[in-house]
Amino acid sequence: MDELRIVSQAATALSSEPSPNDLGDYLHHANDLKNRTRRLDVYFTILASRNIDDQAARAADQQTDEVSGTVGDKVDAVLRKISERTLAALIQQNPSLRPYQYLAHQAEQEESHSLAPAQQSILDATTQPALSSYWQLYQKIDRLPIGIKTAARAQRISPDRTVREDAWRRHWKIADAKADVDATLLFGIVKQNEAVARLEHYSDAAEAGYASRELSGAEVHASLAAIHDNLSLYQAYQRLNAARLKRALDIANPEPWDMDMLKSGPSPHFPFAEVGKIAAGALAPLGANYVHHFSALLSPSSGRVDVAAKVGNREAGGFSVNALGVPSGLYMATFTGPIDDLRVVIHEGGHSVAAQFANEGGTPSFYARGPNWLMESYAILNEFLLYDYLARTSPSPADRRYYANALLDDMMFQVFGSAEEATLEQAIYEGIASGKIQSAADLDACAYRVMKGFEPWSDDILHTSSALWSRKRLIFQDPFYLVNYMYAGIVAINLYKQAKVDPTDFPARYDALLRRGYDAPPMTLLEPLLGKGTSVTTLTTSAFGVMQNQLEKLSAPTSSIPATPAH
Numbered sequence: 001m002d003e004l005r006i007v008s009q010a011a012t013a014l015s016s017e018p019s020p021n022d023l024g025d026y027l028h029h030a031n032d033l034k035n036r037t038r039r040l041d042v043y044f045t046i047l048a049s050r051n052i053d054d055q056a057a058r059a060a061d062q063q064t065d066e067v068s069g070t071v072g073d074k075v076d077a078v079l080r081k082i083s084e085r086t087l088a089a090l091i092q093q094n095p096s097l098r099p100y101q102y103l104a105h106q107a108e109q110e111e112s113h114s115l116a117p118a119q120q121s122i123l124d125a126t127t128q129p130a131l132s133s134y135w136q137l138y139q140k141i142d143r144l145p146i147g148i149k150t151a152a153r154a155q156r157i158s159p160d161r162t163v164r165e166d167a168w169r170r171h172w173k174i175a176d177a178k179a180d181v182d183a184t185l186l187f188g189i190v191k192q193n194e195a196v197a198r199l200e201h202y203s204d205a206a207e208a209g210y211a212s213r214e215l216s217g218a219e220v221h222a223s224l225a226a227i228h229d230n231l232s233l234y235q236a237y238q239r240l241n242a243a244r245l246k247r248a249l250d251i252a253n254p255e256p257w258d259m260d261m262l263k264s265g266p267s268p269h270f271p272f273a274e275v276g277k278i279a280a281g282a283l284a285p286l287g288a289n290y291v292h293h294f295s296a297l298l299s300p301s302s303g304r305v306d307v308a309a310k311v312g313n314r315e316a317g318g319f320s321v322n323a324l325g326v327p328s329g330l331y332m333a334t335f336t337g338p339i340d341d342l343r344v345v346i347h348e349g350g351h352s353v354a355a356q357f358a359n360e361g362g363t364p365s366f367y368a369r370g371p372n373w374l375m376e377s378y379a380i381l382n383e384f385l386l387y388d389y390l391a392r393t394s395p396s397p398a399d400r401r402y403y404a405n406a407l408l409d410d411m412m413f414q415v416f417g418s419a420e421e422a423t424l425e426q427a428i429y430e431g432i433a434s435g436k437i438q439s440a441a442d443l444d445a446c447a448y449r450v451m452k453g454f455e456p457w458s459d460d461i462l463h464t465s466s467a468l469w470s471r472k473r474l475i476f477q478d479p480f481y482l483v484n485y486m487y488a489g490i491v492a493i494n495l496y497k498q499a500k501v502d503p504t505d506f507p508a509r510y511d512a513l514l515r516r517g518y519d520a521p522p523m524t525l526l527e528p529l530l531g532k533g534t535s536v537t538t539l540t541t542s543a544f545g546v547m548q549n550q551l552e553k554l555s556a557p558t559s560s561i562p563a564t565p566a567h
């Protein structure tokens, strides 16, 4: 707590007008403060997650974020006052300033959207706490008992189809019962985001949301259009799933309540002690150095993994933590052994190892985080490699096929599933801003239209499940986050492909990518690995090709997935 007070005072005392001669020392000092807030952040995040009722840790965690924000805002303001030419001259004299060139460029780009300090402090004091309360409220509404019992997992995957259908219908009845309240909440979130976006001189909330991911509205529109143009691929995948259900359960006309049956295949349970060995095999295409880092993270003696046998009062889910000067870590609420737990370890461990590489590469804390979709792509690549590995090395042909399907499921979900979600969120904002959406029923109609564009279900099914907007928790928790997964999926599919076609050079280039952190625009970072001229458009086209291949492999009626020995 003392350290938080000291860092907080130092951030307040940080000058807003250092002289050009002092700029080097100033930036190094600011970076040091960033490093220290990151270490505090790790500590309080873990503390708060081990006990969700630890209010003191939660408050300290929030204060740490504010301090880090203060340092960032001040440095941005300082960098904006220096012209590009002056900075270039200063870098000539003092090469240790080179890493700050891109930061200065970013600060300049954001200048027209930055607010006067007085305005900013009013926003900091009001909008973030309000959004955080909206999210709390959403969760509380979710847990309100309303007289309809939520179906247990056993009912959702019951061999009795009528039991599954009943579970599915009950889920949407509960959503409908809460839709009015959820809609009120969503209107509050959307209107606040629209107002803040306009105050910051963005054309609308979507543009502001995308800009915070280093994307433009035009780019996102173009990507969504490209995905829409390739919907036949998604439809072929839906037909493949229907054929799988016909084969496995003799279901002629699949309904949404049948779909979970495909996911509850022969998946075995994995003891935690085996995870290290599987991860090492799965991640081998990333190179010996990467595997060494991942194994070090999971080593029982590392003390870097916080996982419990029971959830108890722990925060649900998993995440990674990292800060300069300390080894990165991995938190998981619990590990009970299904494939999905293994997926969480390899995904969150991927974040952790990527951060470890950046730290070892000497990346300043200012570049420790990039656009979320690029960071997510490294973690999703690990998921693909895990399924790919199990699809090659599992002893039984049924298991191999199951994991080959899981790989395709993951790719399809990231790209097409996320595109559907991103389309929905964007349509909600447009509808509310234009006054066309004014009620829960209007939101339902909006969700129905979006689903109709993507899903194979009958009108009756789509109407029954049209409270979909209220079940997308990220729309309430983190506006315009969903679009990240679409781009993360596209990039991850390309990394996966590259690791396969160029196994010799990939590891060293991937190491170099991770070590530099996020000190340049995403496509500049990816070019050395994925080729000159890499763009969102080229990556999207190539991702469709990879998905098409995997789909064809699985669609051939007599195909069996050959086994290769584990290594």
Ligand SMILES: [Zn+2]
Residues within 6 Å of the ligand: 347, 351, 376, 379
């Ligand atoms: Zn992630």
